[in-house]
Amino acid sequence: MLETGGLVAFPTDTVYGLGAHAFLPEAVEKIYRAKERPLTKAIPLLLGSAESLHRVAQDITPQAWDLAEKFWPGALTVVLYRQPVVPDVVTGGGPTVALRVPDHPFTLRLIRAAGGALAATSANLTGRPDPQTAPEVLNYLEGRVDLILDGGRCPGGIPSTVMDMTKAPPQILRPGAIPREALNQALSGLTP
Numbered sequence: 001m002l003e004t005g006g007l008v009a010f011p012t013d014t015v016y017g018l019g020a021h022a023f024l025p026e027a028v029e030k031i032y033r034a035k036e037r038p039l040t041k042a043i044p045l046l047l048g049s050a051e052s053l054h055r056v057a058q059d060i061t062p063q064a065w066d067l068a069e070k071f072w073p074g075a076l077t078v079v080l081y082r083q084p085v086v087p088d089v090v091t092g093g094g095p096t097v098a099l100r101v102p103d104h105p106f107t108l109r110l111i112r113a114a115g116g117a118l119a120a121t122s123a124n125l126t127g128r129p130d131p132q133t134a135p136e137v138l139n140y141l142e143g144r145v146d147l148i149l150d151g152g153r154c155p156g157g158i159p160s161t162v163m164d165m166t167k168a169p170p171q172i173l174r175p176g177a178i179p180r181e182a183l184n185q186a187l188s189g190l191t192p
Helices: 025-035 050-056 062-071 105-113 134-141 180-187
Strands: 008-010 017-021 045-047 076-082 096-100 117-122 161-164 171-174
Touching (some): 008 134, 017 025, 025 117, 045 050, 045 105, 050 062, 050 117, 062 180, 105 117
Parallel strands (some): 045 096, 076 161
Antiparallel strands (some): 017 117, 076 096
């Protein structure tokens, strides 16, 4: 389904995600339409492993690697400068890309089977609460997606924390499942 440009909703360690093949711009555009999301609001990439960072990001700081080592797989999204291979539609035309390795065995298998990266965001309509179950996804996106994979209730229920690693010092863009204190502790002593 993903390889042919379809949209798939699936469980993650945080909330249900809506994903498309990361390197098929037409498929990523479908996410925007399904969610009624503005084209200028970037869509994160879910990766199958931290080792995939070089494929989609550049100028990866030692701090970013340290956070990835400590919190991935997990509920931390890092923002880094993108590689040219990342389609403009994923980044909203901007120079950066948000990246995460989820801590959910099924999701990781799905990402790896789809080539190692999925463009994915919460499986809801823009501005609505994040779905924690497949029926909630169906309520939002019925007729807008090709497939909903029911993995039961998501264990986390709280979106990932988003950290901008292109700033010095790094900045939290969205509070989430990883508390500020844990990030500050991980970064202490690493900041120049």
